[in-house]
Amino acid sequence: MSADGRPVLEVADLEVHYGLRRRRRRVLQGVSLSVACGETVGVIGETGSGKSTFARAVLGLVRASGGRILIDGEDVSRYSPRQWRALRRRGVVQYVFQDPLRSLDPDLPIEESLIEPLLVQGVGRKEAIERGRAYLARVRLDSELFGRLPGELSGGQRQRVAVARALVTEPALIILDEPVSALDSANRVGILEILKELRDAGVALIFISHDLGSVAGVADRVAVLYQGEFVEVGDARAVISAPRHPYARLLVGSAPTLRSAAASRAERDALRALLHA
Amino acid sequence: GSGSGAGAAAAAGGGGGGGKTATLKWASSFFPAHWDPVVGGSGAQFRILALPYAALTRTDAKGDAVPDLAQSWTYNSAGDEITFHLRPKLTFSDGTPVNAAAVKNAIDRAKSQKNSALFGDLTSIKSVTTSGDLDVVVHLTQVDHQIPLLLGERVLQIASPKAAADPAKLDQNPVGAGPFVVTQLIPGTKVLLKKNPNYWDAKNIHIDNVELVSAPDVSTVVSGLQTGVYNFADLAPSQAKAAKAAGLDVFVQPGFNASNISLNINKEPFNNPKVVDAVRYATNRQEFVDKLTFGYGKPTNQPFPPGYIAYDEKSANLYPYDPAKAKQLLEQAGFKPGQIKLDLVISKEDPAAEIVQSQLAAVGITITIKINKNWATPFFAKDLTLSLYGTTGRDSAAQTLTAHFGPDGPLNLSSPYEPDGFEAAIAKVRQTPLDAPDYPQILQAATRVGLQSKALVFTYSSPNLFVKNKAISALPANPAHIDWTGVTIGN
Amino acid sequence: MTRTRSNATVTATVPAARPADPPAAHSPAVDVPAVDPPAVGSGDPPAAQAAVLAVRDVRIRDDVNDREIVHGVSFELRPGRAVGIVGESGSGKTLTCRAILGILPAHFAVAGGSIEIAGRDIARLTTPQWTDLRGSTISAVFQDPASYLNPSLKVGVQIAEVIQVKSGLRRRDARRRALELLTAVHLRDPELVYDQYTYELSGGMLQRVLIATAIAADPQVLIADEATTALDVTVQAEILDLLADLRERRGLALVVVSHDLAVVAQVCDEVLVMRAGEVVEHGATADVLYHPRHEYTRLLIAEHEQYGLDRYLADTDTDTGAGGGGEQRKELDGVR
Amino acid sequence: MAVSTADHAAVADPGVALAAARARRAAGRVLVTLARSVAIFVPVFLVATFLTFALRALSGLSPASIQLGESATPDAVARIEHQWGLDRPFLAQYWSWFTDILHGQLGASWSNGTNIAELISNGLAISLSVVTLALIIGVVFGFGLGTLAAVRRTTWIDRAITGFLTVFSVMPPFVVGIVLVTVFAVGLGWLPAAGYVPASVGTWPWFTHILLPALALSLDPMADVARQLRSGLIASYQENYVTGAIVRGLSPRRIFFRHVLRNGVGPALSVLGWRFPTLIGGSVVTEWIFGLQGFGRFANDSAQAGDVPAVQGVLVVSIVLVVTFNLIVNIVLGRVTPASQRGV
Amino acid sequence: MVRRVLALPTGRLAVGILSLIVLLAILGPTLAPHNPLGTSALTLTGPSWEHWLGTDYLGRDVFSRLLAGSRTSVLGSVEVALIALTVGVVPGILSVYFGRVFEWLTLRIADTLIALPFLIYAVAVTALLGNGIPQAMFTVGVLVSPLFYRVARAATLAVARSQYVEAALISGASIGWIARRHVWGKVLPPVAVALAQTIGVGFVVVSSLSFLGIGVQPPAPTWGGLLASDLGYLSYQPWAPAVPALLIMATVWGSNLLADAIRDVSGEAGRALLHSRRARARRLDPAEPIPAGGVAP
Ligand SMILES: Nc1ncnc2c1ncn2[C@@H]1O[C@H](COP(=O)(O)OP(=O)(O)OP(=O)(O)O)[C@@H](O)[C@H]1O
Ligand SMILES: Nc1ncnc2c1ncn2[C@@H]1O[C@H](COP(=O)(O)OP(=O)(O)OP(=O)(O)O)[C@@H](O)[C@H]1O
Numbered sequence A: 001m002s003a004d005g006r007p008v009l010e011v012a013d014l015e016v017h018y019g020l021r022r023r024r025r026r027v028l029q030g031v032s033l034s035v036a037c038g039e040t041v042g043v044i045g046e047t048g049s050g051k052s053t054f055a056r057a058v059l060g061l062v063r064a065s066g067g068r069i070l071i072d073g074e075d076v077s078r079y080s081p082r083q084w085r086a087l088r089r090r091g092v093v094q095y096v097f098q099d100p101l102r103s104l105d106p107d108l109p110i111e112e113s114l115i116e117p118l119l120v121q122g123v124g125r126k127e128a129i130e131r132g133r134a135y136l137a138r139v140r141l142d143s144e145l146f147g148r149l150p151g152e153l154s155g156g157q158r159q160r161v162a163v164a165r166a167l168v169t170e171p172a173l174i175i176l177d178e179p180v181s182a183l184d185s186a187n188r189v190g191i192l193e194i195l196k197e198l199r200d201a202g203v204a205l206i207f208i209s210h211d212l213g214s215v216a217g218v219a220d221r222v223a224v225l226y227q228g229e230f231v232e233v234g235d236a237r238a239v240i241s242a243p244r245h246p247y248a249r250l251l252v253g254s255a256p257t258l259r260s261a262a263a264s265r266a267e268r269d270a271l272r273a274l275l276h277a
Numbered sequence B: 001g002s003g004s005g006a007g008a009a010a011a012a013g014g015g016g017g018g019g020k021t022a023t024l025k026w027a028s029s030f031f032p033a034h035w036d037p038v039v040g041g042s043g044a045q046f047r048i049l050a051l052p053y054a055a056l057t058r059t060d061a062k063g064d065a066v067p068d069l070a071q072s073w074t075y076n077s078a079g080d081e082i083t084f085h086l087r088p089k090l091t092f093s094d095g096t097p098v099n100a101a102a103v104k105n106a107i108d109r110a111k112s113q114k115n116s117a118l119f120g121d122l123t124s125i126k127s128v129t130t131s132g133d134l135d136v137v138v139h140l141t142q143v144d145h146q147i148p149l150l151l152g153e154r155v156l157q158i159a160s161p162k163a164a165a166d167p168a169k170l171d172q173n174p175v176g177a178g179p180f181v182v183t184q185l186i187p188g189t190k191v192l193l194k195k196n197p198n199y200w201d202a203k204n205i206h207i208d209n210v211e212l213v214s215a216p217d218v219s220t221v222v223s224g225l226q227t228g229v230y231n232f233a234d235l236a237p238s239q240a241k242a243a244k245a246a247g248l249d250v251f252v253q254p255g256f257n258a259s260n261i262s263l264n265i266n267k268e269p270f271n272n273p274k275v276v277d278a279v280r281y282a283t284n285r286q287e288f289v290d291k292l293t294f295g296y297g298k299p300t301n302q303p304f305p306p307g308y309i310a311y312d313e314k315s316a317n318l319y320p321y322d323p324a325k326a327k328q329l330l331e332q333a334g335f336k337p338g339q340i341k342l343d344l345v346i347s348k349e350d351p352a353a354e355i356v357q358s359q360l361a362a363v364g365i366t367i368t369i370k371i372n373k374n375w376a377t378p379f380f381a382k383d384l385t386l387s388l389y390g391t392t393g394r395d396s397a398a399q400t401l402t403a404h405f406g407p408d409g410p411l412n413l414s415s416p417y418e419p420d421g422f423e424a425a426i427a428k429v430r431q432t433p434l435d436a437p438d439y440p441q442i443l444q445a446a447t448r449v450g451l452q453s454k455a456l457v458f459t460y461s462s463p464n465l466f467v468k469n470k471a472i473s474a475l476p477a478n479p480a481h482i483d484w485t486g487v488t489i490g491n
Numbered sequence C: 001m002t003r004t005r006s007n008a009t010v011t012a013t014v015p016a017a018r019p020a021d022p023p024a025a026h027s028p029a030v031d032v033p034a035v036d037p038p039a040v041g042s043g044d045p046p047a048a049q050a051a052v053l054a055v056r057d058v059r060i061r062d063d064v065n066d067r068e069i070v071h072g073v074s075f076e077l078r079p080g081r082a083v084g085i086v087g088e089s090g091s092g093k094t095l096t097c098r099a100i101l102g103i104l105p106a107h108f109a110v111a112g113g114s115i116e117i118a119g120r121d122i123a124r125l126t127t128p129q130w131t132d133l134r135g136s137t138i139s140a141v142f143q144d145p146a147s148y149l150n151p152s153l154k155v156g157v158q159i160a161e162v163i164q165v166k167s168g169l170r171r172r173d174a175r176r177r178a179l180e181l182l183t184a185v186h187l188r189d190p191e192l193v194y195d196q197y198t199y200e201l202s203g204g205m206l207q208r209v210l211i212a213t214a215i216a217a218d219p220q221v222l223i224a225d226e227a228t229t230a231l232d233v234t235v236q237a238e239i240l241d242l243l244a245d246l247r248e249r250r251g252l253a254l255v256v257v258s259h260d261l262a263v264v265a266q267v268c269d270e271v272l273v274m275r276a277g278e279v280v281e282h283g284a285t286a287d288v289l290y291h292p293r294h295e296y297t298r299l300l301i302a303e304h305e306q307y308g309l310d311r312y313l314a315d316t317d318t319d320t321g322a323g324g325g326g327e328q329r330k331e332l333d334g335v336r
Numbered sequence D: 001m002a003v004s005t006a007d008h009a010a011v012a013d014p015g016v017a018l019a020a021a022r023a024r025r026a027a028g029r030v031l032v033t034l035a036r037s038v039a040i041f042v043p044v045f046l047v048a049t050f051l052t053f054a055l056r057a058l059s060g061l062s063p064a065s066i067q068l069g070e071s072a073t074p075d076a077v078a079r080i081e082h083q084w085g086l087d088r089p090f091l092a093q094y095w096s097w098f099t100d101i102l103h104g105q106l107g108a109s110w111s112n113g114t115n116i117a118e119l120i121s122n123g124l125a126i127s128l129s130v131v132t133l134a135l136i137i138g139v140v141f142g143f144g145l146g147t148l149a150a151v152r153r154t155t156w157i158d159r160a161i162t163g164f165l166t167v168f169s170v171m172p173p174f175v176v177g178i179v180l181v182t183v184f185a186v187g188l189g190w191l192p193a194a195g196y197v198p199a200s201v202g203t204w205p206w207f208t209h210i211l212l213p214a215l216a217l218s219l220d221p222m223a224d225v226a227r228q229l230r231s232g233l234i235a236s237y238q239e240n241y242v243t244g245a246i247v248r249g250l251s252p253r254r255i256f257f258r259h260v261l262r263n264g265v266g267p268a269l270s271v272l273g274w275r276f277p278t279l280i281g282g283s284v285v286t287e288w289i290f291g292l293q294g295f296g297r298f299a300n301d302s303a304q305a306g307d308v309p310a311v312q313g314v315l316v317v318s319i320v321l322v323v324t325f326n327l328i329v330n331i332v333l334g335r336v337t338p339a340s341q342r343g344v
Numbered sequence E: 001m002v003r004r005v006l007a008l009p010t011g012r013l014a015v016g017i018l019s020l021i022v023l024l025a026i027l028g029p030t031l032a033p034h035n036p037l038g039t040s041a042l043t044l045t046g047p048s049w050e051h052w053l054g055t056d057y058l059g060r061d062v063f064s065r066l067l068a069g070s071r072t073s074v075l076g077s078v079e080v081a082l083i084a085l086t087v088g089v090v091p092g093i094l095s096v097y098f099g100r101v102f103e104w105l106t107l108r109i110a111d112t113l114i115a116l117p118f119l120i121y122a123v124a125v126t127a128l129l130g131n132g133i134p135q136a137m138f139t140v141g142v143l144v145s146p147l148f149y150r151v152a153r154a155a156t157l158a159v160a161r162s163q164y165v166e167a168a169l170i171s172g173a174s175i176g177w178i179a180r181r182h183v184w185g186k187v188l189p190p191v192a193v194a195l196a197q198t199i200g201v202g203f204v205v206v207s208s209l210s211f212l213g214i215g216v217q218p219p220a221p222t223w224g225g226l227l228a229s230d231l232g233y234l235s236y237q238p239w240a241p242a243v244p245a246l247l248i249m250a251t252v253w254g255s256n257l258l259a260d261a262i263r264d265v266s267g268e269a270g271r272a273l274l275h276s277r278r279a280r281a282r283r284l285d286p287a288e289p290i291p292a293g294g295v296a297p
């Protein structure tokens, strides 16, 4: 493990609410996590458990209603928009959105979307294009696609563009929200290998995925989010192979593998019952 | 299906020939805003107010005063007191008797009511007394033989004193002793009247109902008559051809309208008499007649059309059209072409202004036309330098003359200026009985003096044009008045 | 030869070993008990064994840059069977599915080959015939379920609508039937869900609603294009159960597009592997996934295995021997 | 038998309860829309009335010039202005005017001293008849044409419709009016050229009298509705849920009426909300042509005469009309597309 | 965008018509064969060699007046559109970013202006505050500005809530950057559509006002003014209104066509349209615009 111990991200007691007044609902509560340089933390959990919300809170896209977030040692929980902008422009954090179609400007060719972070940082256009293309090649995207609009790509192609965009500024922390869900296994491995390389280069990663195999393969640690709380955090292999919390067990049990089917419905129902008990 | 629409229209428009009810459907561009004659003033609406109201006198085809509610009148020998003898047993439509008290009330109201628009016309009248039930004695401030003409339909339509006790109410519910009685009135838009059986001359009124509405755009008036929505309307001269083509009667109501260019000699550059003269010479009256009245009007350099009793033939050629001379005068006055730049302020769009503009431009005076809704305020406060005005004239020529040339005349933009000798000439007119043989000469002499005024350049007289369905018989040719006596609506 | 299923609930016992028939010519003798005959009366004799969907050498062309995107896809699908399509991203899987449904994007066209649904060539279908066919014979579920439902209609109403139109039931009966379907897809509170709008439901719930709509008119073929990609594995498991259930009970034939080989392995009888518009390998699931012949397939499987859960579960089996779900699993009895 | 009825009742009961709950929810939604619209209405009303009132101060007009005619000497003017209370401070005037408005008093006309509220209500019946008919014609034909164009889009039908609509919508209303009169009244003699007959006299005469002006007025909303509907429908045809509906085997007709129309109709409906003020405005011209003594004619006459209180009254009434109409449109919109209630 | 518009036949037609009109506006006054203000004794004559379109009621050459009036007319309605644009778009975009107070205020003002029937208001304002095209234009411009406000705001809102803007934010983009790069492109097409529409509205309103005798400043000719005055002399020159009416209609029609073309080619739908056109051109069998489902997916 190449984690050198210095935390890039520290989240303590994070609490997030959505909605106003009567519709106000708590989505995250008491979430704490610390990610060190070169460490990869996988986040798995139920649909709607708040994984994306966690990411968005860390990135300052939603306001936390409680708790503290430290990025690179800076407490960003009370940052003004201006401070946020300064922090982001340094390219410290990046995010791969869960929905690549909606996170790419539908009217801009993908190349333009890709180099945007570089242009914002003040990199010259020519250089930005060069660097951008290098990353597109790295995610194995055909050069003839560069000029297309996002709507004209297949799901997987879009997803790779989104990943390339997050990598292009070489940030210290990347949060990836389902970066491989729409990819075939070959391309997935490609991306996962890139992630591993990044990790080895000292980049901290938060890897949100439904694909337990990928998580287990890439992450050092895994956090299981269930109804807005981390119910289990621990060494990746340990959590995947021997989950303790009933939900984690249900999760692992529900995943089919190439060689074995998922647990039967009866077994899963039993675990559910345990969960609700 | 499709025919019934037309049927409905035709039924509505047929006006009931064949002995049925005769209905006059009149689309008027001058729908009265006020139905209290005192408030309504003496503008063009008096023709409509004459439907429900009668006056002491009216005018005949020659423009002379003839009896209306008063069957006769007598002046005292000094000429400063006149007694009107009313017809007996007349009532207003609310049943109040038409008596001397009612007439006194009407005159007093016109002189003193707060919102009276008439008090300026009645300066000759000192007071009114009654003598018996039917005799009204009017005491004058000066000898004035114009009173029978003055107290006609134009200035003194008489309302029921009972109704007039509440002038605001009267203003929306006219009660008079005229040929018709208002049955329904929608302010500003529509009024329904029926024949007044108690009108003194009711036997000569052959119209049963009148529907008077405010007219639509000029371009659709004719089609309204064509399809029977109306059978009588005011007509813009430009539409006369269309009306004739549609088989309608176009007729010219004689009148004494006259339009003028008003100058203010108290202001630059008209304080220079040469500039005023230049304007006089620069005016081509025939052009106004041709382009604005489509041949229905007449050029005039006086406040009435040629042929009117006060029209002074001797002055007819006073300042003939001579642009060269106009330029020369301007040069003499020290103005280079284009140096004079003036605003011509008018109240609403008017092609006449464009003609004035082009004629003055031809002699080197640059005019900018300014349309100002607020025009009346500066005009009557005599603050404007240059404007246009058109008057419908008065039954009393003396009144017309003083309005234009008198020192306080509302139409004299150069107040308090008046031409030399005008006051004396007018006084002489007033002192001359209307039937005196030398009355016309004296009157024309007054006109001649008045025309020395540098404040007014008269241009043309436009006619009162009307269009009617052929079913309506010819109207009496009383100048400026619309008189329904004897008019029939048949097939 | 024949495989049997013990009970209605799907267990992990999926296809028994099957002879490696040439895929296009499956022996008609196989399995599947009591399947409804095709609902659409075609000229063909109502043979239960006839293919409900036959795709023959379908080519898809992009008219804009005049290029062929898909170069010949063929497979046949019989009632109760499931075919999986896996392969490279951008290889034309979605386009193939859309071609089968007759809903290719504007400037794409089927340039060659034929597609038969329940014995009818779709190239010759008129609009009303298409309307007849879709929903009741063939239906589909896509990724991104929210966008495939009308945001301004209650979801229940949209299910009932299909039932009303397709089965001619009256409103009240359609509603009852829709509620049954919502129960059948394991939604917890069908009455409540019935009256909700798309934006009030989570992704997993929506996907289930969408499946309920898709199967409302008892289609013979269901196309599931990455229908479970966005879902977490617990929900995915339930949806896969549901699909298996439908196969079992109604003889529904499935086309499953997925990147998750494990899902395909669990659900499908037969697999197509696509790459750059080309079918590189096609055969029974067990053959293709466990004895891949084509190099790309091998790569695909190897890559899958590299991050496959099996590794870790296998770890457990040997290392800890207890705890995880691993040892409760039944091995897929593929040809090992 | 008995069991089955009991069963039935048991099934029916929750259904009824649910229906009631649904009805309550719908009513709640309407109330919310209402409350929201009222919340918008109040500031709109305040700002608009203030603007309206400020007009008089800015115009410098006075009743004197209207009333006095040739006797408008400065003295007389001052007298009249005092009588109308125009020599008081601006805000005091505004306040009394505003409180009067709240009591439904629009004051008296400068030109004839009549109660403005009365004058306006006289004309309103006419204008509303015409505007409503115009709206109906516009909406019916607009929907028809827009739909046809959208369904047959990029074909010659679409092009013909779009062309037709643009040509008609760009004709100034007075030209349309005069053409209609010339053709249908004078030429064919089918319909009266001008005037108005109240519905109490007879529905048919009433209808024939308002048909031409309504037609003249309807072209603009027709074109607008059709155009909005066309693009709304086309956009909504591109949505995935249409694909979804196709895949479910719904007929094109059904897809159109139940799915596409419902979502595509939003912009066209909100345009309608917009159109209403324009129609009221347009009635100024049509009424002037067709000799109708309606609201628009009154507005024009008062404005031309410089009758400020009347103009203010007209504006206040039109604001109220428009806001009310928008309220209705909002409620309809809310019912048709509940999704639109989210967010904004 | 320009190229895409030009790729459509309707776009080309619109641009053609509008360039002619613009040319007319620029050159018109100098092209006039007669003095447009010069009266003569020949009134209301029919077309002749000397006066191509005859003369008006004051004997002025109608053709010259039309030419001379083109600049004022075109500038007038462009002025309306530009006033509406500036008054509407800027607060429309800012309302999304400038906080709740600003948002609330501008929304209420926009609501208010919408609630004012603009023809009535234009009549009122110009009648009460003085005649003249500028006043009328200004009033109309301000009164139609909510159209721009709403359009701009809606487009901006949609963009502001979108994930790609969030993506840009995460990269540290400033509001200005986002506005330039993401918002502008989305706001522009609907604004262009609104602009083209407003030019049309401007024309119609100004000619309506002229018809009512408001907003004309004689003797300067405008198309609307000519049209309105021609209607008064129908019995002499029944054909006369046709010419200014056609000019007005052509302009309005051109702008509407342009608006439609912009709408058709903008965004994803536009690209799809162009693609399908290109595809159809390539395809040999012509008739298959609608896919088998009967409706376009
Ligand atoms: N903008 C929002 N407003 C209100 N509620 C929201 C919003 N965004 C998300 N939620 C709700 O918050 C909860 C958590 O959502 P989130 O997107 O974080 O889930 P997730 O774990 O990422 O799920 P998935 O695996 O489906 O992506 C969900 O119940 C969701 O419905
Ligand atoms: N609307 C479109 N316009 C242009 N090209 C398209 C469009 N849709 C798909 N393509 C192209 O067609 C090819 C096949 O696309 P398709 O969506 O079928 O891929 P896929 O196999 O489903 O991939 P994925 O697994 O990534 O979803 C891709 O190269 C894609 O870029």
Ligand SMILES: [Mg+2]
Residues within 6 Å of the ligand: A051, A052, A053, A098, A177
């Ligand atoms: Mg998420």
Ligand SMILES: [Mg+2]
Residues within 6 Å of the ligand: A154, A155, C093, C094, C095
């Ligand atoms: Mg796909």
